[in-house]
Every structure is written in C-alpha cells, then in structure tokens.
Amino acid sequence: MIEIRLNGQRVKVEEGVSVLDASRFYGVHIPTLCFLEGLSPYGGCRLCLVEIGKPGQSKLVTSCTYKVEEGLVVRTQSERVIKRRQMLLELYLATCPSSKIIQDLASKHHVTQVRFQPRHEDCILCGLCVRMCKEQMQGKAINFAHRGTERAVCTPFDKKSEECRLCGGCMYVCPACQARCQGPGAEEAICNACLNLPQPCLEHFDNAMCYMDPCVACELESKREHDVKGGKKA
Ligand code: FES
Known part of the structure; x- marks a missing residue:
C-alpha cells in the first residue's frame, strides 16, 4: 500500500491502481x-481530468490512465479541473446535442x-465500441481509421465486416447513440430529467456502426405493437 493525498485527505491505496480507481x-x-469497467482505459474523452502535484507545479492528467504513486497530490474538484471539464462537456454537447448521456453529464x-x-x-470518438468489440x-x-478531423470508427474498407457477429455490443456501450433524448427541445435544452428511452433504431442512425439486420430493437418493438393490437399482454 502507498499513501496519496486525495482532495486534502491522506489515504492509503494499492500500488499500481489508477487515480480514477483510487478515487x-x-x-x-x-x-x-470513455471508461468502462472490464475494458482497457483509453484516455480519449479527457473528462476524467484531475489536477496532480503541488500548487504552482501542478498539471492535468486523465485519471483513468494515470497510476497512483507514493505521495501523489490529487485534486479532483479544483477550479482548473471544473473549468476544463465544463469546456469539454460543452464541446461534446455541440458534437452530439441530443445525446441523453452527455446532456445528463x-x-x-x-x-x-x-x-x-x-x-x-x-x-x-470515445472508442468504447472498438474496445468492446x-x-x-x-x-x-x-x-479507428484516418487522422485529425477525418478520424472515424469504421469497418475495414467501410464494408460490412465478416468479423461482426451482430451482437450489438458496440451500440450497447455507445454514449452518443444510446438512449438518445427525443423530447421537446432536446437539442437546445441541457437537462437530466427526461425518461430513459429505448435503444434507437438503425433506420435513424444509418451511419452508426450497427449492422444488426434486422435490427433487434425494431423487431422487439414491432412484436410488442403486434401483441398489443392482437390483444395479448406485453
Ligand atoms: S474516462 Fe478517462 S479519458 Fe475518458
């Protein structure tokens, strides 16, 4: 065990764990x-930033990839961290304005x-789908393919991959297309009060990396509608 200072408190943590795990x-x-237990940390979204080091010599690091070390000073809620986090969230909101997960955050x-x-x-570009797969x-x-502004997630040569088993794992972990808010003013409002919605259907997201054909979500929905019309209980 080693000792670190976490938001002013001296705490013992296991050597080799990440600052995120310790916190x-x-x-x-x-x-x-972009972090999910069971997947390797990627450090892509930078939302987990924390400030380490003494004031005046401190720096921002991604807590999901940074390992604790003896005597490390960590601040998770400093003014610098909060401002950077809010700026990142603004950028993510601009990128995917109606993502419920991003709106909630x-x-x-x-x-x-x-x-x-x-x-x-x-x-x-959080890479969760890539690591999940x-x-x-x-x-x-x-x-991932291409660089800079062209960077994107895709299959080899943008063709349906023989490796894809249509498990839907990529869509399940995607923060951009999962449970997308469809409520009134979803694009302008920043709220965390809306209902959780069912998985979006492939027809609305033809660019998403889902090759479920037929789409499992659509099939379930049409079966439910059929049962309701036929007088069966769902
Ligand atoms: S969660 Fe650490 S960089 Fe995304």
Whole structure:
C-alpha cells in the first residue's frame, strides 16, 4: 500500500491502481465517458481530468490512465479541473446535442450554455465500441481509421465486416447513440430529467456502426405493437 493525498485527505491505496480507481474506492466521483469497467482505459474523452502535484507545479492528467504513486497530490474538484471539464462537456454537447448521456453529464456539472456550433455527429470518438468489440466480444470488426478531423470508427474498407457477429455490443456501450433524448427541445435544452428511452433504431442512425439486420430493437418493438393490437399482454 502507498499513501496519496486525495482532495486534502491522506489515504492509503494499492500500488499500481489508477487515480480514477483510487478515487472511486474512496467515494470521490469523477465523471467519465470513455471508461468502462472490464475494458482497457483509453484516455480519449479527457473528462476524467484531475489536477496532480503541488500548487504552482501542478498539471492535468486523465485519471483513468494515470497510476497512483507514493505521495501523489490529487485534486479532483479544483477550479482548473471544473473549468476544463465544463469546456469539454460543452464541446461534446455541440458534437452530439441530443445525446441523453452527455446532456445528463453536462447538466450535472452545471453547464448552462453551449458556445460552439452544433455538429450533430453520431460519434465522439470515445472508442468504447472498438474496445468492446475487440476485448469483450473478441470481434475486431471495427476500428479507428484516418487522422485529425477525418478520424472515424469504421469497418475495414467501410464494408460490412465478416468479423461482426451482430451482437450489438458496440451500440450497447455507445454514449452518443444510446438512449438518445427525443423530447421537446432536446437539442437546445441541457437537462437530466427526461425518461430513459429505448435503444434507437438503425433506420435513424444509418451511419452508426450497427449492422444488426434486422435490427433487434425494431423487431422487439414491432412484436410488442403486434401483441398489443392482437390483444395479448406485453
Ligand atoms: S474516462 Fe478517462 S479519458 Fe475518458
């Protein structure tokens, strides 16, 4: 065990764990978008930023990838951290204005405006789908391609991959297309009060990396409608 200083408190943590894991162990909340237990940390969204080091010599690091070390000073709620986090959430909101997960996070972190042009993308390049496919599903059906502004998640040569087993794992973990808010004013409002909605259907997201054909969500929905019309209980 080693000792670190977490938000001013001296705490013992296991050597080799990440700052995020250590903080969570002590009940300190750090928001994340590209981190999921069971998948390797990627450090892509930078939402889990924390400030480490003494004042005047401190720096921001991603807590999901940074390992604790003896005597490390960590601040998870400093002014610098809060401002950077809010800026990132504004950028994510502009990228995917109606993502419920991003809206919820933004609202929770007191983001009240978005100063960037909405881009209405279906992807924030968090890489969760890529890691889910590769590490949990042993699929390797999708990966990152291109660089800079062209960077995107796609299948090899943008063709339906033979490796894809239509498990839907990529869509299940996607923060941009999962449970997208469809409520009134969804694009302008920043709120965390709306209902959880069913998985979006492929027909609305033809650019998303879902190759479920037929789409499982649509099939379930049409079966439910059919049962209701036929007088059966759902
Ligand atoms: S959760 Fe750490 S960078 Fe995304």
